[in-house]
Amino acid sequence: MSLKDSLDNLPSVSPQESVKIEDKGDTREVTIVSGERIETQEQATDKAQVDLAVWEVDRLVIESREAHNKLAGDRIAVTPLFNIKLFLKRKLSREIQEGIELLMSRVKRVKKKPSSRKRNKADYLAELSVYDAHFGNLAFKGEFDLDQQAERFVGGVRALLNNLSGRGVSEIVFPVGHDLMHFDGWKKQTTKGTQLEALSESLPKVFEVAELSVRESIMASLNHAPVHVVLVPGNHDHTTSYFLCKVLEARFHDVKEVTFDLGEESRKYRTFGNTLFGYTHGDDTNLKDLPLLMAAEAPTMWGESAFRCWRTGHQHRKKQISFMAGDEHKGVRVDVMPSLTQTDAWHHKMGFVANCKAAELWITHKTTGYKGHFSENVL
Secondary structure (H helix, E strand, C coil): CCHHHHHHCCCCCCCCCEEEEEEECCEEEEEEEECCCCCCHHHHHHHCCCCCCCEEEEEEEEEEEEEEEECHHHCEEEEEEEEEEEEEEECCCHHHHHHHHHHHHCCCCCCCCCCCCCCCCCCEEEEEECECCCECECECCCCCCHHHHHHHHHHHHHHHHHHHCCCCEEEEEEEEECCCECCCCCCCECCCCCECCECCCCHHHHHHHHHHHHHHHHHHHCCCCCEEEEEECCCCCHHHHHHHHHHHHHHCCCCCCEEEECCCCCEEEEEECCEEEEEECCCCCCHHHHHHHHHHHCHHHHHHCCEEEEEECCCCCCEEEEEECCCCCCEEEEEECCECCCCEHHHHHCCCCCCCEEEEEEEEECCCEEEEEEEEEEC
């Protein structure tokens, strides 16, 4: 018998497995030595028990070799041995992660008694449009502070809600996100890392004021109808807006009249009666593509609706486009909502100084669709 045949016939011996973890702040290196065959990233993260809610894989290196183990009688066992290196990086910095965990532990749930408001026949849906608030943004001349931004936000919502008195509203849809906050981390950058001019207040302070403003707006809305919060990720605060909504979800956990859609999709759909609504921020999709995307992504709701519309933001200006999807269909209306934020240095430099700054409230009838909207303009 040849040496090769002898080696092939030897019993397999599993080498001792080891997992070594080396933390380096916001990065981590994991070294795995295993006799178990590991060929994919999923297998490697499972073996290392990586918490993918905290970490993401930056790089993966897999190497294999033969391990020779001496057995009784001078025999040698040959077994495969896999060496894996996982290079991980935090999805959020340690400071943000720990700060949010601390904040969540301190969240106090809202205790709200059943509403005593008179229930009218609920044939209408109301939508709050308080888009692109950019809490923490620095005004061009620096005269607009964080407290004033909060006053503008909550004051605009309260003024708009006055238009619902006596109207039978079944629900108030409140999109949250849409660049609610101006930056997404301690370095005061957008989610993708663009450096921004901002107020001197830290991320926790901006987060606190923004969360309080939205919470007070929800409380005011509950005096008129149940509230459905829809998270619409923006390009400035994709991460922080998600966690802000998670805090709100925890606060209103015991209030059945407040519901949340916190899915991570950048485009969301829902219907009310004969109307199909699409919600997206508008930073990563051409407005002209939205009608076909709606038909492709929500075909059942599309087929069952008579009216179809999009609500977008991002452009910091009021805009409306109507598309005809074909003779057999009604048109698709795309509305770009105005921004509530003040003019900053970049917008002033580009000459975008005359855009209307406003919050809006849109009314839709269950059967006949769009009935009109109210605008609360601010200076």
